[in-house]
Amino acid sequence: MSIKAVVFDAYGTLYDIQSVAEVTEDAFPGYGEIITQVWRIKQLEYTWLRSLMQRYQDFAVVTRDSLAYTLRVLGLDYEKDAFERVIEKYLHLDLYPDATAALIALRPRKLAILSNGSPDMLNALVRNTKLDRLLDATISVDAKRIFKPSPAAYQLIGEELGTAPDEVLFVSSNPWDVAGGKSFGLNVAWIERVTPEAMALACVETELVAPLTMFKAIRTQMDELGFAPDHRVRALSELPGIIQG
Protein backbone atom coordinates (compact mmCIF):
# COMPACT_ATOMS: atom_id res chain seq x y z
CA MET A 1 0.00 0.00 0.00
CA SER A 2 1.06 3.55 -0.62
CA ILE A 3 0.15 5.55 2.46
CA LYS A 4 0.12 9.30 1.88
CA ALA A 5 -1.48 10.34 5.16
CA VAL A 6 -1.66 8.99 8.68
CA VAL A 7 -4.75 10.18 10.52
CA PHE A 8 -5.18 9.74 14.25
CA ASP A 9 -8.11 9.58 16.56
CA ALA A 10 -7.42 11.94 19.47
CA TYR A 11 -9.14 10.86 22.72
CA GLY A 12 -7.79 7.52 23.87
CA THR A 13 -5.38 7.22 20.94
CA LEU A 14 -2.91 10.13 21.05
CA TYR A 15 -4.26 11.42 24.36
CA ASP A 16 -4.76 9.38 27.50
CA ILE A 17 -8.34 9.96 28.60
CA GLN A 18 -7.56 8.15 31.85
CA SER A 19 -5.35 11.11 32.72
CA VAL A 20 -8.45 12.93 34.01
CA ALA A 21 -8.52 10.52 36.98
CA GLU A 22 -6.19 12.62 39.11
CA VAL A 23 -8.29 15.75 38.69
CA THR A 24 -11.59 13.94 39.32
CA GLU A 25 -10.15 12.34 42.48
CA ASP A 26 -8.84 15.68 43.66
CA ALA A 27 -12.22 17.35 43.13
CA PHE A 28 -14.27 14.40 44.46
CA PRO A 29 -12.14 12.37 46.88
CA GLY A 30 -13.00 8.67 46.82
CA TYR A 31 -14.94 8.99 43.57
CA GLY A 32 -12.22 9.82 41.05
CA GLU A 33 -12.05 6.38 39.54
CA ILE A 34 -15.78 5.78 39.09
CA ILE A 35 -16.36 9.31 37.80
CA THR A 36 -13.63 8.86 35.21
CA GLN A 37 -15.14 5.63 33.88
CA VAL A 38 -18.84 6.50 33.93
CA TRP A 39 -18.11 9.92 32.43
CA ARG A 40 -16.19 8.48 29.47
CA ILE A 41 -18.77 5.73 28.90
CA LYS A 42 -21.62 8.25 28.85
CA GLN A 43 -19.69 10.81 26.81
CA LEU A 44 -19.46 8.40 23.89
CA GLU A 45 -23.01 7.10 24.38
CA TYR A 46 -24.23 10.67 24.05
CA THR A 47 -22.33 11.19 20.80
CA TRP A 48 -24.00 8.11 19.34
CA LEU A 49 -27.45 8.84 20.74
CA ARG A 50 -27.47 12.50 19.68
CA SER A 51 -26.27 11.52 16.22
CA LEU A 52 -29.06 8.94 15.90
CA MET A 53 -31.68 11.31 17.32
CA GLN A 54 -30.53 13.95 14.85
CA ARG A 55 -29.96 16.29 17.79
CA TYR A 56 -26.32 17.16 17.35
CA GLN A 57 -24.59 19.27 19.96
CA ASP A 58 -20.83 19.65 19.82
CA PHE A 59 -18.42 17.57 21.90
CA ALA A 60 -17.88 20.36 24.42
CA VAL A 61 -21.60 20.23 25.27
CA VAL A 62 -21.64 16.42 25.31
CA THR A 63 -18.59 16.34 27.57
CA ARG A 64 -20.22 18.71 30.06
CA ASP A 65 -23.57 16.91 29.91
CA SER A 66 -22.02 13.51 30.52
CA LEU A 67 -20.01 14.83 33.48
CA ALA A 68 -23.16 16.43 34.94
CA TYR A 69 -24.97 13.10 34.49
CA THR A 70 -22.16 11.21 36.22
CA LEU A 71 -22.02 13.48 39.26
CA ARG A 72 -25.80 13.43 39.63
CA VAL A 73 -25.97 9.63 39.43
CA LEU A 74 -23.31 9.31 42.10
CA GLY A 75 -25.26 11.67 44.33
CA LEU A 76 -22.46 14.23 44.48
CA ASP A 77 -23.08 17.89 45.24
CA TYR A 78 -20.53 20.31 43.90
CA GLU A 79 -19.59 23.91 43.34
CA LYS A 80 -19.34 25.31 39.83
CA ASP A 81 -15.58 25.66 40.36
CA ALA A 82 -15.03 21.94 40.95
CA PHE A 83 -16.98 21.12 37.80
CA GLU A 84 -15.00 23.59 35.72
CA ARG A 85 -11.68 22.33 37.07
CA VAL A 86 -12.52 18.81 35.92
CA ILE A 87 -13.77 19.97 32.52
CA GLU A 88 -10.66 22.11 32.03
CA LYS A 89 -8.51 18.97 32.12
CA TYR A 90 -9.96 17.96 28.75
CA LEU A 91 -7.92 20.78 27.23
CA HIS A 92 -4.76 19.48 28.91
CA LEU A 93 -4.94 15.72 28.58
CA ASP A 94 -1.66 13.83 28.75
CA LEU A 95 -0.18 12.67 25.48
CA TYR A 96 0.77 9.01 25.41
CA PRO A 97 4.53 8.98 26.02
CA ASP A 98 5.35 7.66 22.54
CA ALA A 99 2.98 9.97 20.63
CA THR A 100 5.32 12.81 19.69
CA ALA A 101 8.19 10.54 18.63
CA ALA A 102 5.82 8.42 16.53
CA LEU A 103 4.49 11.45 14.69
CA ILE A 104 8.01 12.66 13.95
CA ALA A 105 9.00 9.24 12.64
CA LEU A 106 6.00 9.14 10.29
CA ARG A 107 6.96 12.30 8.44
CA PRO A 108 7.08 13.37 5.61
CA ARG A 109 3.65 11.78 5.23
CA LYS A 110 0.74 14.06 5.91
CA LEU A 111 -0.29 13.84 9.56
CA ALA A 112 -3.69 14.74 10.92
CA ILE A 113 -6.20 14.22 13.70
CA LEU A 114 -9.81 13.25 13.00
CA SER A 115 -11.75 13.62 16.22
CA ASN A 116 -15.20 13.96 17.73
CA GLY A 117 -13.82 16.96 19.64
CA SER A 118 -15.15 20.41 18.87
CA PRO A 119 -12.74 22.70 16.98
CA ASP A 120 -12.13 24.84 20.06
CA MET A 121 -11.39 21.84 22.29
CA LEU A 122 -9.10 20.23 19.74
CA ASN A 123 -7.19 23.36 18.86
CA ALA A 124 -6.54 24.11 22.53
CA LEU A 125 -5.49 20.53 23.26
CA VAL A 126 -3.17 20.33 20.26
CA ARG A 127 -1.60 23.68 21.10
CA ASN A 128 -1.22 22.87 24.80
CA THR A 129 0.63 19.66 23.95
CA LYS A 130 2.67 21.18 21.11
CA LEU A 131 1.31 18.84 18.46
CA ASP A 132 0.37 21.86 16.34
CA ARG A 133 3.99 21.91 15.17
CA LEU A 134 3.71 18.39 13.77
CA LEU A 135 0.18 18.09 12.40
CA ASP A 136 -0.88 19.17 8.93
CA ALA A 137 -4.53 19.29 9.94
CA THR A 138 -6.77 18.95 12.98
CA ILE A 139 -10.12 17.79 11.64
CA SER A 140 -13.26 17.97 13.75
CA VAL A 141 -16.44 16.07 12.91
CA ASP A 142 -18.24 19.29 13.86
CA ALA A 143 -18.17 20.33 10.19
CA LYS A 144 -20.69 17.53 9.49
CA ARG A 145 -22.67 17.87 12.72
CA ILE A 146 -22.56 14.13 13.28
CA PHE A 147 -20.14 11.99 15.28
CA LYS A 148 -18.01 8.99 14.43
CA PRO A 149 -18.62 6.23 13.39
CA SER A 150 -20.90 7.91 10.82
CA PRO A 151 -19.34 7.62 7.34
CA ALA A 152 -19.83 11.39 6.99
CA ALA A 153 -17.21 11.89 9.69
CA TYR A 154 -14.53 9.77 7.99
CA GLN A 155 -15.31 11.43 4.67
CA LEU A 156 -13.83 14.63 6.07
CA ILE A 157 -10.34 13.13 5.77
CA GLY A 158 -10.49 13.06 1.98
CA GLU A 159 -12.17 16.43 1.85
CA GLU A 160 -9.51 18.06 4.01
CA LEU A 161 -6.38 16.25 2.83
CA GLY A 162 -7.28 15.43 -0.78
CA THR A 163 -6.54 11.75 -0.26
CA ALA A 164 -8.42 8.64 -1.41
CA PRO A 165 -9.51 6.28 1.42
CA ASP A 166 -6.92 3.66 0.46
CA GLU A 167 -4.10 6.22 0.71
CA VAL A 168 -4.91 6.82 4.37
CA LEU A 169 -3.81 4.90 7.44
CA PHE A 170 -6.32 5.66 10.17
CA VAL A 171 -5.12 4.97 13.70
CA SER A 172 -7.38 4.46 16.69
CA SER A 173 -7.36 2.63 19.99
CA ASN A 174 -11.17 2.71 20.09
CA PRO A 175 -12.59 -0.55 18.70
CA TRP A 176 -15.85 1.08 17.49
CA ASP A 177 -13.76 3.74 15.71
CA VAL A 178 -11.65 1.05 14.07
CA ALA A 179 -14.84 -0.62 12.80
CA GLY A 180 -16.19 2.71 11.58
CA GLY A 181 -13.00 3.61 9.71
CA LYS A 182 -12.75 0.17 8.18
CA SER A 183 -16.42 0.17 7.18
CA PHE A 184 -15.79 3.47 5.40
CA GLY A 185 -12.87 1.99 3.46
CA LEU A 186 -9.76 3.33 5.19
CA ASN A 187 -6.69 1.29 6.06
CA VAL A 188 -6.89 0.96 9.80
CA ALA A 189 -4.37 0.29 12.54
CA TRP A 190 -5.75 -0.59 15.95
CA ILE A 191 -3.72 0.32 19.02
CA GLU A 192 -4.56 -2.58 21.30
CA ARG A 193 -3.63 -1.23 24.70
CA VAL A 194 -5.28 -4.00 26.75
CA THR A 195 -4.40 -7.51 25.63
CA PRO A 196 -7.06 -10.25 25.72
CA GLU A 197 -4.93 -12.09 28.28
CA ALA A 198 -4.74 -9.10 30.63
CA MET A 199 -8.46 -8.51 30.16
CA ALA A 200 -9.47 -12.07 31.02
CA LEU A 201 -7.14 -12.05 34.02
CA ALA A 202 -8.78 -8.87 35.36
CA CYS A 203 -12.15 -10.64 35.17
CA VAL A 204 -11.34 -13.77 37.15
CA GLU A 205 -13.04 -12.33 40.22
CA THR A 206 -16.33 -10.89 38.96
CA GLU A 207 -18.61 -10.41 41.94
CA LEU A 208 -17.08 -7.00 42.54
CA VAL A 209 -14.93 -5.29 39.94
CA ALA A 210 -13.03 -2.05 39.63
CA PRO A 211 -14.91 0.52 37.54
CA LEU A 212 -11.83 0.61 35.29
CA THR A 213 -12.20 -3.12 34.68
CA MET A 214 -15.81 -2.62 33.55
CA PHE A 215 -14.64 0.21 31.29
CA LYS A 216 -11.96 -2.01 29.78
CA ALA A 217 -14.43 -4.86 29.31
CA ILE A 218 -16.81 -2.74 27.30
CA ARG A 219 -14.52 -0.30 25.46
CA THR A 220 -11.04 -1.69 24.87
CA GLN A 221 -11.56 -5.08 23.22
CA MET A 222 -12.17 -5.53 19.51
CA ASP A 223 -15.87 -5.28 18.76
CA GLU A 224 -18.08 -7.73 16.91
CA LEU A 225 -19.27 -5.28 14.30
CA GLY A 226 -18.09 -7.17 11.23
CA PHE A 227 -14.98 -5.08 10.55
CA ALA A 228 -11.51 -6.08 11.69
CA PRO A 229 -8.46 -3.79 11.59
CA ASP A 230 -5.72 -4.24 8.98
CA HIS A 231 -3.07 -3.88 11.65
CA ARG A 232 -3.07 -4.60 15.34
CA VAL A 233 -0.26 -3.02 17.33
CA ARG A 234 0.42 -2.44 21.01
CA ALA A 235 1.71 1.12 20.84
CA LEU A 236 2.01 4.17 18.61
CA SER A 237 5.75 3.54 18.37
CA GLU A 238 5.07 0.48 16.18
CA LEU A 239 3.39 2.51 13.45
CA PRO A 240 6.46 3.51 11.40
CA GLY A 241 7.30 -0.19 11.13
CA ILE A 242 3.90 -0.95 9.62
CA ILE A 243 4.19 1.61 6.89
CA GLN A 244 7.73 0.76 5.90
CA GLY A 245 7.08 -2.97 6.13
Add this chain to the structure above:
Amino acid sequence: MSIKAVVFDAYGTLYDIQSVAEVTEDAFPGYGEIITQVWRIKQLEYTWLRSLMQRYQDFAVVTRDSLAYTLRVLGLDYEKDAFERVIEKYLHLDLYPDATAALIALRPRKLAILSNGSPDMLNALVRNTKLDRLLDATISVDAKRIFKPSPAAYQLIGEELGTAPDEVLFVSSNPWDVAGGKSFGLNVAWIERVTPEAMALACVETELVAPLTMFKAIRTQMDELGFAPDHRVRALSELPGIIQG
Protein backbone atom coordinates in the same frame (compact mmCIF):
# COMPACT_ATOMS: atom_id res chain seq x y z
CA MET B 1 -54.41 15.01 26.40
CA SER B 2 -56.46 12.46 24.53
CA ILE B 3 -54.45 9.26 24.43
CA LYS B 4 -55.63 6.80 21.79
CA ALA B 5 -52.74 4.37 21.96
CA VAL B 6 -50.25 3.25 24.59
CA VAL B 7 -47.05 1.93 23.06
CA PHE B 8 -44.46 0.05 25.09
CA ASP B 9 -40.80 -0.57 24.73
CA ALA B 10 -40.21 -4.32 25.22
CA TYR B 11 -36.76 -5.11 26.63
CA GLY B 12 -36.37 -3.64 30.09
CA THR B 13 -39.87 -2.15 30.11
CA LEU B 14 -42.42 -4.98 29.78
CA TYR B 15 -39.77 -7.69 29.97
CA ASP B 16 -37.09 -7.98 32.62
CA ILE B 17 -33.78 -8.27 30.80
CA GLN B 18 -32.12 -9.10 34.10
CA SER B 19 -34.04 -12.37 34.01
CA VAL B 20 -31.28 -13.82 31.80
CA ALA B 21 -28.95 -13.82 34.83
CA GLU B 22 -30.03 -17.27 36.01
CA VAL B 23 -29.37 -18.86 32.63
CA THR B 24 -26.01 -17.14 32.21
CA GLU B 25 -24.94 -18.21 35.71
CA ASP B 26 -26.07 -21.76 35.02
CA ALA B 27 -24.11 -21.90 31.75
CA PHE B 28 -21.07 -20.02 33.11
CA PRO B 29 -20.84 -20.50 36.89
CA GLY B 30 -19.36 -17.48 38.65
CA TYR B 31 -19.77 -15.27 35.60
CA GLY B 32 -23.56 -14.96 35.31
CA GLU B 33 -23.75 -11.48 36.73
CA ILE B 34 -20.95 -9.88 34.72
CA ILE B 35 -22.06 -11.61 31.50
CA THR B 36 -25.60 -10.29 31.96
CA GLN B 37 -24.42 -6.70 32.39
CA VAL B 38 -21.68 -6.54 29.75
CA TRP B 39 -23.92 -8.33 27.25
CA ARG B 40 -26.78 -5.85 27.66
CA ILE B 41 -24.45 -2.85 27.58
CA LYS B 42 -22.84 -4.06 24.35
CA GLN B 43 -26.11 -5.17 22.77
CA LEU B 44 -27.42 -1.59 22.85
CA GLU B 45 -24.06 -0.12 21.87
CA TYR B 46 -24.11 -2.30 18.78
CA THR B 47 -27.60 -1.12 17.81
CA TRP B 48 -26.41 2.49 17.99
CA LEU B 49 -23.07 1.88 16.29
CA ARG B 50 -24.51 -0.22 13.45
CA SER B 51 -27.21 2.39 12.88
CA LEU B 52 -24.61 5.17 12.72
CA MET B 53 -22.28 3.11 10.50
CA GLN B 54 -25.22 2.40 8.20
CA ARG B 55 -24.52 -1.31 8.66
CA TYR B 56 -27.83 -2.52 9.99
CA GLN B 57 -28.18 -6.12 11.07
CA ASP B 58 -31.28 -7.20 12.92
CA PHE B 59 -31.50 -7.49 16.71
CA ALA B 60 -31.11 -11.26 16.64
CA VAL B 61 -27.68 -10.82 15.04
CA VAL B 62 -26.74 -7.99 17.38
CA THR B 63 -27.82 -10.02 20.40
CA ARG B 64 -25.65 -12.96 19.33
CA ASP B 65 -22.69 -10.74 18.44
CA SER B 66 -22.79 -8.93 21.77
CA LEU B 67 -22.95 -12.21 23.67
CA ALA B 68 -20.03 -13.60 21.66
CA TYR B 69 -18.09 -10.41 22.44
CA THR B 70 -18.86 -10.71 26.14
CA LEU B 71 -17.75 -14.33 26.43
CA ARG B 72 -14.56 -13.64 24.50
CA VAL B 73 -13.65 -10.63 26.64
CA LEU B 74 -14.13 -12.65 29.80
CA GLY B 75 -11.85 -15.35 28.41
CA LEU B 76 -14.57 -18.02 28.52
CA ASP B 77 -14.50 -21.07 26.30
CA TYR B 78 -17.82 -22.66 25.55
CA GLU B 79 -19.72 -25.24 23.56
CA LYS B 80 -22.26 -24.17 20.96
CA ASP B 81 -24.97 -25.65 23.20
CA ALA B 82 -24.22 -23.35 26.13
CA PHE B 83 -24.30 -20.33 23.84
CA GLU B 84 -27.63 -21.35 22.33
CA ARG B 85 -29.16 -22.02 25.73
CA VAL B 86 -28.36 -18.48 26.82
CA ILE B 87 -29.61 -16.93 23.57
CA GLU B 88 -32.82 -18.96 23.77
CA LYS B 89 -33.73 -17.16 27.00
CA TYR B 90 -34.29 -13.98 24.99
CA LEU B 91 -37.43 -15.63 23.61
CA HIS B 92 -38.63 -16.44 27.14
CA LEU B 93 -37.79 -13.36 29.18
CA ASP B 94 -39.84 -12.81 32.33
CA LEU B 95 -42.62 -10.25 32.15
CA TYR B 96 -42.54 -7.69 34.93
CA PRO B 97 -45.14 -8.93 37.43
CA ASP B 98 -47.48 -5.97 36.85
CA ALA B 99 -47.26 -5.96 33.04
CA THR B 100 -50.30 -8.05 32.13
CA ALA B 101 -52.63 -6.37 34.60
CA ALA B 102 -51.48 -2.91 33.44
CA LEU B 103 -52.20 -3.75 29.82
CA ILE B 104 -55.66 -5.02 30.68
CA ALA B 105 -56.39 -1.85 32.67
CA LEU B 106 -55.36 0.34 29.74
CA ARG B 107 -57.90 -1.09 27.34
CA PRO B 108 -59.88 -0.18 25.26
CA ARG B 109 -57.04 2.05 24.06
CA LYS B 110 -54.89 0.59 21.35
CA LEU B 111 -51.95 -1.26 22.85
CA ALA B 112 -48.71 -1.99 21.05
CA ILE B 113 -45.02 -2.73 21.42
CA LEU B 114 -42.37 -0.74 19.57
CA SER B 115 -39.09 -2.56 19.95
CA ASN B 116 -35.60 -2.94 18.57
CA GLY B 117 -36.26 -6.68 18.50
CA SER B 118 -36.47 -8.50 15.20
CA PRO B 119 -39.98 -9.59 14.16
CA ASP B 120 -39.18 -13.26 14.84
CA MET B 121 -37.78 -12.55 18.32
CA LEU B 122 -40.67 -10.30 19.27
CA ASN B 123 -43.40 -12.54 17.97
CA ALA B 124 -41.98 -15.54 19.82
CA LEU B 125 -41.55 -13.55 23.04
CA VAL B 126 -45.05 -12.07 22.90
CA ARG B 127 -46.58 -15.46 22.16
CA ASN B 128 -44.57 -17.24 24.86
CA THR B 129 -45.76 -14.74 27.46
CA LYS B 130 -49.36 -14.60 26.17
CA LEU B 131 -49.25 -10.88 25.41
CA ASP B 132 -50.44 -11.63 21.89
CA ARG B 133 -53.97 -11.78 23.31
CA LEU B 134 -53.72 -8.21 24.58
CA LEU B 135 -51.67 -6.31 22.00
CA ASP B 136 -53.10 -4.74 18.85
CA ALA B 137 -49.67 -4.60 17.24
CA THR B 138 -46.09 -5.69 17.78
CA ILE B 139 -43.97 -3.24 15.85
CA SER B 140 -40.32 -3.94 15.06
CA VAL B 141 -37.87 -1.26 13.95
CA ASP B 142 -36.67 -3.83 11.44
CA ALA B 143 -39.07 -2.36 8.86
CA LYS B 144 -36.84 0.75 8.79
CA ARG B 145 -33.51 -1.04 9.16
CA ILE B 146 -32.41 1.40 11.84
CA PHE B 147 -32.66 1.20 15.63
CA LYS B 148 -34.12 3.48 18.26
CA PRO B 149 -33.61 6.33 19.05
CA SER B 150 -33.68 7.20 15.33
CA PRO B 151 -36.85 9.21 14.55
CA ALA B 152 -37.53 6.71 11.74
CA ALA B 153 -38.15 4.05 14.38
CA TYR B 154 -40.75 6.07 16.32
CA GLN B 155 -42.43 7.06 13.08
CA LEU B 156 -43.53 3.44 12.69
CA ILE B 157 -46.08 3.95 15.48
CA GLY B 158 -48.13 6.38 13.40
CA GLU B 159 -47.66 4.32 10.26
CA GLU B 160 -48.90 1.14 11.96
CA LEU B 161 -51.60 2.51 14.25
CA GLY B 162 -52.79 5.57 12.30
CA THR B 163 -52.20 7.83 15.29
CA ALA B 164 -50.68 11.30 15.52
CA PRO B 165 -47.65 11.60 17.86
CA ASP B 166 -49.62 13.56 20.46
CA GLU B 167 -52.28 10.81 20.62
CA VAL B 168 -49.68 8.29 21.75
CA LEU B 169 -48.33 7.59 25.21
CA PHE B 170 -44.97 5.91 24.77
CA VAL B 171 -43.73 3.96 27.77
CA SER B 172 -40.12 3.01 28.38
CA SER B 173 -37.80 2.34 31.29
CA ASN B 174 -34.77 3.10 29.12
CA PRO B 175 -33.72 6.74 29.55
CA TRP B 176 -32.23 7.02 26.05
CA ASP B 177 -35.50 5.64 24.64
CA VAL B 178 -37.49 8.18 26.64
CA ALA B 179 -35.32 10.95 25.16
CA GLY B 180 -35.74 9.54 21.65
CA GLY B 181 -39.52 9.27 21.93
CA LYS B 182 -39.80 12.74 23.40
CA SER B 183 -37.49 14.21 20.75
CA PHE B 184 -39.79 12.68 18.12
CA GLY B 185 -42.84 14.32 19.68
CA LEU B 186 -44.60 11.54 21.57
CA ASN B 187 -46.03 11.82 25.06
CA VAL B 188 -43.64 9.79 27.15
CA ALA B 189 -43.88 8.01 30.47
CA TRP B 190 -40.65 6.87 32.05
CA ILE B 191 -40.67 3.83 34.30
CA GLU B 192 -38.04 4.79 36.83
CA ARG B 193 -37.12 1.45 38.36
CA VAL B 194 -34.02 2.64 40.21
CA THR B 195 -34.53 5.77 42.30
CA PRO B 196 -31.76 8.38 42.50
CA GLU B 197 -31.53 7.69 46.23
CA ALA B 198 -31.01 3.94 45.76
CA MET B 199 -28.51 4.66 43.00
CA ALA B 200 -26.40 7.04 45.08
CA LEU B 201 -26.51 4.63 48.00
CA ALA B 202 -25.18 1.79 45.82
CA CYS B 203 -22.24 4.02 44.86
CA VAL B 204 -21.01 4.95 48.32
CA GLU B 205 -18.25 2.38 48.09
CA THR B 206 -16.72 2.84 44.64
CA GLU B 207 -13.33 1.16 44.62
CA LEU B 208 -14.96 -2.13 43.71
CA VAL B 209 -18.55 -2.29 42.50
CA ALA B 210 -20.98 -4.99 41.43
CA PRO B 211 -21.31 -5.19 37.64
CA LEU B 212 -25.03 -4.57 38.15
CA THR B 213 -24.23 -1.30 39.92
CA MET B 214 -22.17 -0.15 36.92
CA PHE B 215 -25.03 -1.14 34.65
CA LYS B 216 -27.49 0.82 36.75
CA ALA B 217 -25.16 3.84 36.85
CA ILE B 218 -24.95 4.04 33.09
CA ARG B 219 -28.35 2.81 31.92
CA THR B 220 -31.12 3.41 34.45
CA GLN B 221 -30.87 7.09 35.38
CA MET B 222 -32.42 9.88 33.31
CA ASP B 223 -30.01 11.01 30.63
CA GLU B 224 -28.77 14.50 29.89
CA LEU B 225 -29.91 14.56 26.28
CA GLY B 226 -32.15 17.61 26.49
CA PHE B 227 -35.47 15.74 26.63
CA ALA B 228 -37.30 14.96 29.85
CA PRO B 229 -40.28 12.60 30.14
CA ASP B 230 -43.82 13.94 30.60
CA HIS B 231 -44.46 11.39 33.34
CA ARG B 232 -42.16 9.65 35.74
CA VAL B 233 -43.59 6.58 37.46
CA ARG B 234 -42.15 3.71 39.45
CA ALA B 235 -44.08 0.84 37.91
CA LEU B 236 -46.31 -0.13 35.00
CA SER B 237 -49.23 -0.38 37.40
CA GLU B 238 -49.24 3.42 37.72
CA LEU B 239 -49.97 4.00 34.04
CA PRO B 240 -53.79 3.81 34.10
CA GLY B 241 -53.76 6.55 36.74
CA ILE B 242 -51.76 8.84 34.43
CA ILE B 243 -54.17 8.55 31.56
CA GLN B 244 -57.29 8.98 33.62
CA GLY B 245 -55.78 11.79 35.64
